[in-house]
Amino acid sequence: MSDIPHKAPDAPAPEGARPVPTVPYPQILLGQPALVTGANSGIGEAVALGLAQAGADVVVNYVSHPESAEEVAHKIVGFGRKAIVIKADVSKEDEVIAMFKQAITAFGTLHISVSNAGLQRDSSLIDMTLEQWNTVIGVNLTGQFLTQREAAREFLRRGIDEKISVAAGKMICMSSVHQVIPWAGHVNYASSKGGIKLLMESMAQELAPHRIRVNAIGPGAIRTPINTSAWNTPEAYESLMTLVPYKRIGEPSDIAQAAVWLASDNSDYVTGTTMFVDGGMTLYPGFATGG
Numbered sequence: 701m702s703d704i705p706h707k708a709p710d711a712p713a714p715e716g717a718r719p720v721p722t723v724p725y726p727q728i729l730l731g732q733p734a735l736v737t738g739a740n741s742g743i744g745e746a747v748a749l750g751l752a753q754a755g756a757d758v759v760v761n762y763v764s765h766p767e768s769a770e771e772v773a774h775k776i777v778g779f780g781r782k783a784i785v786i787k788a789d790v791s792k793e794d795e796v797i798a799m800f801k802q803a804i805t806a807f808g809t810l811h812i813s814v815s816n817a818g819l820q821r822d823s824s825l826i827d828m829t830l831e832q833w834n835t836v837i838g839v840n841l842t843g844q845f846l847t848q849r850e851a852a853r854e855f856l857r858r859g860i861d862e863k864i865s866v867a868a869g870k871m872i873c874m875s876s877v878h879q880v881i882p883w884a885g886h887v888n889y890a891s892s893k894g895g896i897k898l899l900m901e902s903m904a905q906e907l908a909p910h911r912i913r914v915n916a917i918g919p920g921a922i923r924t925p926i927n928t929s930a931w932n933t934p935e936a937y938e939s940l941m942t943l944v945p946y947k948r949i950g951e952p953s954d955i956a957q958a959a960v961w962l963a964s965d966n967s968d969y970v971t972g973t974t975m976f977v978d979g980g981m982t983l984y985p986g987f988a989t990g991g
């Protein structure tokens with residue numbers, strides 16, 4: 701995402717903005733090392749911090765901006781947990797395999813894998829280059845396949861450790877509302893997210909007998925660097941709110957709360973599902989008055 705600022709600047713408090721609840725994390729992930737891809741900014745960073753606050757040691761994966769990955773690791777250590785920072789491009793098989801090897805050597809095993817790394821390369825269909833298509837599919841979809849395949853190998857190798865969790869492992873795939881909402885000008889991105897839906901569901905079906913749970917989170921508009929232009933002016937924010945029945949932008953911590961629950965035994969009977977965390981964006985807001 702070289703074309704956008706790495707850290708989302710704070711938007712001016714928009715007119716009518718609702719407060720975001722800050723809810724403490726229960727200690728439900730103690731002893732469960734987690735790996736989060738793309739953990740040095742935006743949603744990935746919040747998820748890494750949330751998992752750590754709930755008790756997990758965390759592998760902070762990044763591909764560029766090592767200093768921000770170190771910052772996230774530093775905060776994790778501040779929560780009393782361990783963190784290691786590993787550089788890997790999730791679209792590259794050898795790098796993903798090497799990352800898991802290093803992570804497992806450091807933490808002994810992994811119980812939670814969050815395939816989160818993602819990007820956008822927006823363009824109208826007719827101007828979209830093959831490179832823009834391949835980059836987005838490579839990171840967003842192939843990257844999730846490679847990450848979760850390696851996680852499955854480790855979860856199956858270790859099996860259930862009842863002292864730690866009733867499941868052999870938990871996978872969370874970061875999807876989007878655009879796994880169901882078509883998105884003109886973003887066919888590469890929407891296709892990658894649609895692909896994640898069936899990747900996640902098929903993995904869930906295949907791995908359920910092994911007590912490995914696989915779920916997705918479908919964020920709506922969340923205040924992160926990926927979509928700065930959608931919220932960083934009052935006009936943009938107002939236009940965005942026409943798509944959000946709950947009338948506030950999502951914060952990365954909204955996603956982190958969902959991830960902690962999906963990663964914990966509190967959601968033990970939940971597999972193969974997508975939890976939309978979107979303020980109602982998938983509720984066809986245009987039909988609130990029309991139809």
Ligand code: BGC
Nearest residue numbers: 876877878920921926927930
């Ligand atoms: C995209 C954002 C967008 C949001 C809602 C996300 O998956 O990355 O750019 O604002 O969906 O449309």
